[in-house]
Amino acid sequence: TALHHENARSASDLKVGEEHPTEGKQRLDHGQSEKTKGKIQAVKKEKEKEKIVVKREPIDQTPHLKRPKADPSAPGEGGKGVKLEPLTPEEKSLHAELLKNNSFNAWASSKISLHRSLPDLRHRLCKQKQYFRPLPQSSVIIIFYNEAWSTLLRTVHSVLEATPAELLREVILVDDCSTFAHLQTPLEEYLSDLPQVRLVRSPTRQGLIRARLLGALHARGEVLTFLDSHCECMHGWMEPQLETIARNHSTVPISVLDNILHDTFQYVFIELESIPMGGINFKDLTFAWETIPEHERKRRKSPVDPIRSPTMAGGIFSINKKYFEHLGAYDTGMEVWGGENIEMSFRIWQCGGTIEILPCSHVGHVFRQTSPYSTNDAWKKMVHNTKRMAEVWMDDYKEIYYRRHPEYRKYPIGDLTQRKLLRKALHCRDFSWYLKHVYPSLYVPDIRPMASGQVSHLTSSSACSLPISNDQTGLCLDVIKVGKEPAGVFACHGKGGTQFWELTHAHEVRDKRGEYCLQASWDRSDVITAKCTRTRGDVQPSEEQKWVVKDSGLLYHPQTDRCLDGTESGLSMTDCSTSGSQRWRIENFNP
Numbered sequence: 001t002a003l004h005h006e007n008a009r010s011a012s013d014l015k016v017g018e019e020h021p022t023e024g025k026q027r028l029d030h031g032q033s034e035k036t037k038g039k040i041q042a043v044k045k046e047k048e049k050e051k052i053v054v055k056r057e058p059i060d061q062t063p064h065l066k067r068p069k070a071d072p073s074a075p076g077e078g079g080k081g082v083k084l085e086p087l088t089p090e091e092k093s094l095h096a097e098l099l100k101n102n103s104f105n106a107w108a109s110s111k112i113s114l115h116r117s118l119p120d121l122r123h124r125l126c127k128q129k130q131y132f133r134p135l136p137q138s139s140v141i142i143i144f145y146n147e148a149w150s151t152l153l154r155t156v157h158s159v160l161e162a163t164p165a166e167l168l169r170e171v172i173l174v175d176d177c178s179t180f181a182h183l184q185t186p187l188e189e190y191l192s193d194l195p196q197v198r199l200v201r202s203p204t205r206q207g208l209i210r211a212r213l214l215g216a217l218h219a220r221g222e223v224l225t226f227l228d229s230h231c232e233c234m235h236g237w238m239e240p241q242l243e244t245i246a247r248n249h250s251t252v253p254i255s256v257l258d259n260i261l262h263d264t265f266q267y268v269f270i271e272l273e274s275i276p277m278g279g280i281n282f283k284d285l286t287f288a289w290e291t292i293p294e295h296e297r298k299r300r301k302s303p304v305d306p307i308r309s310p311t312m313a314g315g316i317f318s319i320n321k322k323y324f325e326h327l328g329a330y331d332t333g334m335e336v337w338g339g340e341n342i343e344m345s346f347r348i349w350q351c352g353g354t355i356e357i358l359p360c361s362h363v364g365h366v367f368r369q370t371s372p373y374s375t376n377d378a379w380k381k382m383v384h385n386t387k388r389m390a391e392v393w394m395d396d397y398k399e400i401y402y403r404r405h406p407e408y409r410k411y412p413i414g415d416l417t418q419r420k421l422l423r424k425a426l427h428c429r430d431f432s433w434y435l436k437h438v439y440p441s442l443y444v445p446d447i448r449p450m451a452s453g454q455v456s457h458l459t460s461s462s463a464c465s466l467p468i469s470n471d472q473t474g475l476c477l478d479v480i481k482v483g484k485e486p487a488g489v490f491a492c493h494g495k496g497g498t499q500f501w502e503l504t505h506a507h508e509v510r511d512k513r514g515e516y517c518l519q520a521s522w523d524r525s526d527v528i529t530a531k532c533t534r535t536r537g538d539v540q541p542s543e544e545q546k547w548v549v550k551d552s553g554l555l556y557h558p559q560t561d562r563c564l565d566g567t568e569s570g571l572s573m574t575d576c577s578t579s580g581s582q583r584w585r586i587e588n589f590n591p
């Protein structure tokens, strides 16, 4: 009953803002079985006993737009994929063009109704759950840049048709200065027939971060819900988000992201047991999906309880509007795409908020086939954003990033004064606090490792007595595929990647991600990379993964009492000697 008390308390300071169009007695009976009515009666009686007067009216499920009845055999209906039938030469070229412009099969999407229905695959407990008034209203903000017609409008329709009208203040579409013709007048004309939809146009291309801010500026709801422009919302997606925020305004709920396949547009529902959480990849500070760690599984009591997530993917979440502003909205110095989701995640947690994945809220998203942001120019913008994030929120831990990308150190990133002041004003915690309390399952590479960079030496056939003056001339410790192939030596390329190794204080030789370790054992003479056995800072690595660097440049393996030996024919473990093939030069070595 703690929850009910909470609801009752928040009721006084929550204002829905206007009269509900469907206010009246009738809605109380909407969609309720005799059983649920009985339950509500029982709860009421219990409350009366406790002498707490709680008025509990269920939310009216009626949406602004009713989903038209569809022929179940129509393409894509019920979340099915579209059959990619043999195409005529004309269709083929159209298909190719659409694929090129969208990085997904917009041709398949165009075959599917803008109102397609999805099966309600949520867990039994989600379907049973009832939501009560008052809940705040949300403004749904959909930003887009050159989005396909069908995906954009299916997103809009799914919001209007899957959200109870009384919870949806408006849908705000923000056009980030698209050039596609269908997004000009035709879009305006189409939208003018839809209820509660507004279109805001940015006069210049702002990038998704500032486009979202523009949307937020126009929003009148108490809550903001952000969506990408190629989503489908599943029945019941909004209610748990609003309830979460009503209970605690500093919780940022995110939906489970189902996968709409980019080729057939099949809707793939993520089952309860495979819901991932958001993490980070320390290598380049990008978002990564991760399995939910043991401690978080244990903390939760019901399978549908929220999952605390260290980060969010970025596109699909709700947030109390006042809290969003209080927390510093977004960094307006960020460009185009990328990094803002990690920045916001760290900021939320470090400044006292919480990110929760709600297993009962599902939204589908089209994950593109290829990223339009992997061009050189777009990647630079992403690095720009990531650097701004790291400089403000990560303290000394940003060194881990720079060590892996020394060339990024000199990228200019503009002025950070405002963001640093924000961190001070909100009395936010250190990054070390975040790592320890929010993300204890993450292996954090050493801020100051014993050595890092390439591990190189001259071959024994070359003049081994010469000092190595140029990194590009030797052979370097390398591995074609971590965890799969034995490690070997290849010509040094000086570009890091699989030739980047880090010698940790625990005497491991780790790969760039910090996930795989160089490993030798008695039973074999080659050397492999295996998952590091030391998964957290406070445990010891297994003996097979321990290495000691000797002054003479030997990489000594104490367990087997042998040394790493590399020649053009490969890498092996041999008895230690002073031969050139055992002499290694490790970059940035500071014992």
Ligand code: LR7
Pocket: 143, 144, 145, 146, 147, 176, 205, 206, 207, 208, 211, 227, 228, 229, 230, 257, 287, 313, 314, 315, 316, 336, 337, 338, 339, 340, 341, 365
């Ligand atoms: O210049 C731009 N202006 C825009 O308005 C570039 C993009 N956009 C729009 C675009 O039309 C789309 O609606 O911004 C949205 C996101 O861009 P996508 O869909 O091309 O990229 P994405 O799906 O990879 O985006 C993910 O990462 C971004 C990092 O900046 C944002 O945080 C996106 O919101 C995020 N999307 C999701 O979280 C959905 C799940 C994807 C995953 C993982």
Ligand code: MN
Pocket: 228, 229, 230, 315, 365, 366
């Ligand atoms: Mn997207």
